[in-house]
Amino acid sequence: xxxxxxxxxxxxxxxxxxxxxxxxxxxxxxxxxxxxxxxxxxxxxxxxxxxxxxxxxxxxxxxxxxxxxxxxxxxxxxxxxxxxxxxxxxxxxxxxxxxxxxxxxxxxxxxxxxx
Numbered sequence: 001x002x003x004x005x006x007x008x009x010x011x012x013x014x015x016x017x018x019x020x021x022x023x024x025x026x027x028x029x030x031x032x033x034x035x036x037x038x039x040x041x042x043x044x045x046x047x048x049x050x051x052x053x054x055x056x057x058x059x060x061x062x063x064x065x066x067x068x069x070x071x072x073x074x075x076x077x078x079x080x081x082x083x084x085x086x087x088x089x090x091x092x093x094x095x096x097x098x099x100x101x102x103x104x105x106x107x108x109x110x111x112x113x114x115x
Contacts, residue, residue: 001026002104004096009109016086020109022079022096029077036070036081037102038092038111046092047100049081063089086113 008020022034036048049060049070058070069082079096091113095105 002098004104004106006094006096006106006109009094009111011112011114012086013115014087014113016113017082017084018086018111020081020083020094020111022106024077024079024096027098030074032098034070034072034079035097035100035102036079036094037097037100037105038094040089040092045102048094050100051079083111086111088113
């Protein structure tokens with residue numbers, strides 16, 4: 001059974017940084033591309049980024065390109081999202097998932113960007 005546990009969210013001022021972590025278990029982590037998706041208040045699920053399992057290639061939605069960096073540690077079965085230069089519009093519940101539609105996502109971690 002896929003289990004993903006997100007952590008690292010919080011309240012941060014605009015321009016600040018946060019590092020989200022996602023601990024994975026119950027599946028062969030190294031064989032899955034890992035995605036980050038988010039859901040802002042009152043909105044649908046939005047795909048944010050992916051890191052491939054095969055070559056570590058990364059992709060980002062345009063609104064976070066250059067500000068967010070995704071990485072993974074297969075030995076620790078953990079996925080990371082470094083978020084810099086945060087904006088109020090980044091406020092959302094953040095999830096890691098095994099596909100771009102949010103499959104297998106955990107309970108999420110809340111990020112609030114506000115002054």
